[in-house]
Amino acid sequence: MKRAYTNLTVQVLTAIALGVAVGALFPAVGAALKPVADTFISLIKMLIAPIVFLTVVLGIAGMGSLKKVGRVGGKALLYFEVVTTLALGVGVVVANLAQPGAGVQETAQAVLQDAKKAAEAAKFTAQAGEMDWVAFFTHIIPDNVVGAFAKGDILQVLLFSVLFGLALNRMGEYAQPLVKTFDRLSHAMFGVLALVMKLAPVGAFAGMAYTIGKYGVASLLPLGKLLLVVYATMFMFIFGVLNLILRAYKLRLGPYLRFIREEILLVLGTSSSESALPRMIDKMERYGCSRSVAGLVIPTGYSFNLDGTSIYLSIAVIFLAQAFHIPLSLSQQLTLIAILMVTSKGAAGVTGSGFIVLASTLAATRLVPVESVALLLGVDRFMSEARAITNVIGNGVATLVVAKSEGEFDEARHRLALLGRSVPEQERAEPAALLPRVEVPH
Known part of the structure; x- marks a missing residue:
């Protein structure tokens, strides 16, 4: 009993259940807990920049060949583009088949006439206007390195880390004292x-209590079908598409999900995939991926491999078109997918970013009124959990695929992880041959 009580998975599950209860029974108390949830996420964010920097630098410095660095990065970006495009396509197909926007036309028209909600939507639109692809790519280069670390901008820190790692790699043995x-x-x-x-x-409890207390379960009812379609589609994507990808590389989805269950629950409680970023780098190393691959693929994936956000964006746009009786032709939907391929890459792994990118997509396509995003304000927070969880799972799968394809996957360490005996971080540099030979039970 004591062992179960001290298990992080049990603790987070209990905290989420208590958070739901507090938010439902004492909504004012739940809504007041937002600062607690934000403080925990800030503690995690505090560590992201230095951990990403150190992991990427050590990985690239220890890779040996610079050609290998480019090959790993190229494979990761190719995988990101293919899988996120597939996610967008799945979202569009499901939205057309399920018709989640049917039956909410009256609610949609009422939202458009609500000046207050339209004003809130306009605020999101103003922010979204800055997220065009030119600004996105020019923003990757920081004005100064210290500023990038101070702001915690993952892409800017990642760029500097890659350049610093490449410089150490070229220095060879001379750089070894610094590497150590x-x-x-x-x-x-x-x-x-x-x-x-x-x-x-504590963070999971406060985050869930705030969500339920602030928005209430009753807010889900008018758009319940949309929520059901979004969650079902992401479930299908994880257990269908991602499962098949892992099987192609002789890996299994079930053991992988069990191994990262604590990260999944953490994301569920906080609604932010960013809260799991540092732990995912460590977990992927424990699961068998090399430090260089995990340290490069996971941070990059947080901006370029957002499977959950891609699914949400495609379903949300089709939903809004259906809700406002705006028929979209096949060519318009293909154009929509093409634009989403760009705008979806600008979404960070934090709560609410998907909503901002949705507004920017509508502004770019001009097929659906931008003000229509106000219809989603009440349920967006509840969909953010599904987006964040799918993003985290997808980034882990991407890391496994790249590691496997590069021969950077330690089977011995993987077998230990499956048996619940993953190698501690400080001992992970040991060669696989020195690890005990174990067999995984079938």
Whole structure:
């Protein structure tokens, strides 16, 4: 009993259940807990930039060949584009078949006439106007490195980390003292992360209590079909598409999901995939991926491999068109997918970003009134959990695929992870041959 009580998975599950109860029974108290949830996410964000920097630098510095660095990055970006485009296509097909916008026309028209909600939508539109693809790519280069770390901008930190890692790689043996220092710093940062994660149940409790207390379960009823379609589509994508991808590389989805269950529950409680980023890098290493692949693919995937956000965006646009009686031809839907391929890459792994990107997509296509996004204000928070969980799972799958294709997957460490005996972070540099030979029960 004591062992179950001290298990992080049990603690987070209990915290989520308590959060739902508090939010439903005492909505004012639940809504007031938002600062607690935000504080926990801030603690995680505090560690993201240094962990990404150290992991990427150590990975590239230890890769050896610069051609290998380019090959890994190229494979990752190709995978991201193919799978997110597939996610967009799945979303469009399901939305056309399920027709989630049918039957909400009266609600939709009422929303458009609501000046207050239209004003809220306009605020999102104003922010979205800055997220065009030219601004997105020029923003990757920071004005200064310190500013990138201070703001916690993942892409800017990632760019600097790659360049710094390449420089150390070219220096060869001369850089080894610095590499060893960074390695010790990396161990220390993951130690700090372990301390912060002790507060995960508190963050999950506060996040869930706030969501239920602020928006209420009753707010789900008018758009219940949309929620059902979004969750069902992401479930189908995970257990269909991602499952088939893993099987193609002789891996299984079930053990993988069980291995990252704590990260999934953390994302469920906080509604932010960013809260799981540092832990996912560590978990993918424990699961068998090399540090270089995990450290490069996971952070990059947080901007370029958002499967859940892609599904949400495609379904949401079709839903709004249906709700406002705007028929979309096949060519218009194909154009929509093409534009979403660009705008979806600008979504960060934080709560609400998908909503902003949706507004920017509508502004770019001009097929559906931008003000229509106000219809989704009440339920967007509830859909953010599904988006974030799918994003996290998808980024882990991408890491496994790239590691497998590059021969950067340690089967011995993987077998230990499946048996619940994953290698501690400080011992992960040991060659696979030194690890005990174990067999995975069938």
